[in-house]
Amino acid sequence: MSDEPFDKEEFVAYFRDEAEELLQQIDGDLLRLEEFVDSGQADPEIVNSLFRALHTIKGSSGMLGFTEVQGLAHKLENLCDLLRKERMPLSEGSVEFLFSGRDFLTDLVQAAIGQSAPPSGLNEFTGRLDQFVAIYNETSNVIEGKAPDRSEGATPVGSEPMNEAEIAAFEAEIERMLAEAAATAAPTAPATPAESAAAPSAATAKAVPARGNGESADAKKGSAQGKRSSLAQTIRVDIDRLDALLNLVGELVINRTRISDIATTLGRLMGDRALNASIGLIGPLSKDLADSAALLARTTNEIQESIMKVRMVPIGQVFDRFPRTVRDVAKARGKEVQLQISGADTDLDKTIVDEVGEPLMHLLRNCVDHGIEAPDERERQGKPRMGTISLNAYHEGNQIIIEISDDGGGINLDKVRAKAIKNGLIGTEDRLTDRELIELIFTPGFSTAEEVSDVSGRGVGMDVVKRNITKLKGIFDVDSAPGQGTRFTIKLPLTLAIIQALLVRVVDELYAIPLDSVIESQRVEMPDVRTVHGSEVITLRGQVVPLLRIADFFELGGERDPEKVMIVIVGLQGRQVGLVVDSFEGEQEIVIKPLSDVVGRIPGISGATILGNGSISLIIDVHSLVSDAYAGGKVTRAEFSGV
Amino acid sequence: MSKKVLIVDDAVVMRMMIKGILSKHGYEVVGEAQNGVEAVDKYKQLQPDLVTMDMVMPEMDGITAVRQIMSMDPNAKIIMCTSMGQQALVVEAIQAGAKSFITKPFQPPKILETISKVLA
DSSP states (O other): OOSOOSOHHHHHHHHHHHHHHHHHHHHHHHHHHHTTGGGTOOOHHHHHHHHHHHHHHHHHHHHTTOHHHHHHHHHHHHHHHHHHTTSSOOOHHHHHHHHHHHHHHHHHHHHHTTSSOOOTTHHHHHHHHHHHHHHHHHHHHHHTTOOOOOSBSOOOOTTSOOOHHHHHHHHHHHHHHHHHHHHHHOTTSOSOGGGOOOOOOSOOOSOOTHHHHHHHHHHTHHHHHHHHHHHHTOOOOOHHHHHHHHHHHHHHHHHHHHHHHHHHHHHHHHHSHHHHHHHTTHHHHHHHHHHHHHHHHHHHHHHHHHHHHHTEEETHHHHTTHHHHHHHHHHHTTOOEEEEEEOTTOEEEHHHHHHHHHHHHHHHHHIIIIISOOHHHHHHTTOOSSEEEEEEEEEETTEEEEEEEEOSOOOOHHHHHHHHHHTTSSOTTOOOOHHHHHHGGGSTTOOOOSSOOSSSOSSOSHHHHHHHHHHTTOEEEEEEETTTEEEEEEEEESOSSEEEEEEEEETTEEEEEEGGGEEEEEEEEGGGOEEETTEEEEEETTEEEEEEEHHHHTTOOOOOOSSEEEEEEEEETTEEEEEEESEEEEEEEEEOBOOOTTTOOOTTEEEEEEOTTSOEEEEEOHHHHHHHHHGGGHHHHHHHTTO | OOOEEEEEOSOHHHHHHHHHHHHHTTOEEEEEESSHHHHHHHHHHHOOSEEEEESSOSSSOHHHHHHHHHHHOTTOOEEEEEOTTBHHHHHHHHHTTOOEEEESSOOHHHHHHHHHHHHO
């Protein structure tokens, strides 16, 4: 097309979204289809759905000139067509072809939109696919006593683009068929066949693929109606636009706080009678300002909540691809596993949903690979041969909890200990609690798997998972019971952009500590602070809590109060640290602004925020401070030296 | 006055493409539908001068939609959007009342030519 009637980039973006959705749908359909393999007879509903999805991908990719995608979609569509017309039995083989085809199609789509290299092995696959399809095509032709079928979907297209000559031939064929039909049905029909509007006639071609389709569509019209109304009220919005909007709301939140501050200050000044007498009329104005500020605050809150809701999407979007992964991994490892999913409709910020998929996927692979035992082994232990992995999501307060649990063998702590000693992570004499042993699996390069499999066990797993979760300001926890299974718990904030924070002053700086990690704040007299192995600690309800002086950490200087310390206790996964500050400055809602690339990453700081009075406050990265305080096992030793 | 067109296709890329071509050439795209059920509804509501109709769609396929629209408005002008290999279906659609067809992947001049012929 020389005269491009459209902005190709925009279309490619639409194509990508649409293809992703359809490929996901294809996956779901294939998993359902697989359940029918034993009966050898496919549910027509599923096959039709598959056919339509492939057909749409074929059409759209063809429009954009993605001929490879188009070619493969066409071949797979042909395979579905054979199933649909019951010319091919539903077998493990045909489903496997569709599964691999779907994967190649995904890769080809990625390659077409320029996000990856074209997949290797495609030619080999399409070669096998062609042979497979050809056998059934020929067989059914022989059975039905037909000449090679040119009229319905059997036109070989391959990866060759459909050229104009082919299209012309196709259109000529239709003209010929129309002429034939017109001649037999109504001799008086208009002469130009393509423009004839012959009366609806039953004397049409014999095998009409869409017919069964049409009938079933009528039957489920009721449900279609419901779905349609929800479709009509949905629009697609570019996530960048939402981000921009959220950013603006952020500015608004900051200004709201600022105006409230001004109103309060002014109100206080007005309370001063002497001043009030001298400026007379400003009194009522000040009250108006206070009222407006309150209204502005309320509206801003509502806008903020609404925009947050707009950004929320069900986490099920990510879950959808997991059944396939679990199936593939289980199959590769000779295991029997069922995946139970609940809470797929739990809402979460889109940004987090996008980021959480990989870590979850890794954990699931791990469960299948390391958690669930081989079927025979399970039988010996009196467990059902088929292992169960549950994936569960739910809201709890301002957080979303995602749990992955399996009924496998649990984490073998003896193995972990042996491996840790071998790797020099701990000494042979070290006494570690079970919890601390489990923590060791998060060390980079740590894996207890005896042999490296292509699934997991390269030891690049758990630490990466943990790092990704931490990056999302989430908390990652593991419980394990030997012989009974393992449970991973992930707690994530519902949104990343606006948080409640405790403001503290250290020397001349204001710092913000995210409130969700603050356990308590208190004043401790100096005599209650002990020094163990050169580190300051306090004992809080029988637990030893190391102190970390913010002023020292950021090298701010300043003088120490010889009598007392002001402490904010922060906690992360059962580990607590007391942050020593100069004073507490109250709680406030803050909008997180990432530090710019110019400043780079600063240890201990996760971002910055602008406060109501316009000043900048740095946000403390609680996670890195807690890790820092616990680095080198100081606290463990302190506990055992009997503090 | 420009002619009103309703575009029916389950693929968003297709709809945008046809819309792009038609709007650029003076047609007014008054509505889009992504399946046959929506197509019938929108036809009733919008009374377009022309419909471009995909064949393979969820909920209700194109041919069924053609039949329903024709039974409401025997003068409806519907053009089928078809892929290679759907000969039998195209014939059936035209017998059901569709006026003509265009073949994917579309060539803009060909679409415009077919449409102006049907609207003539």
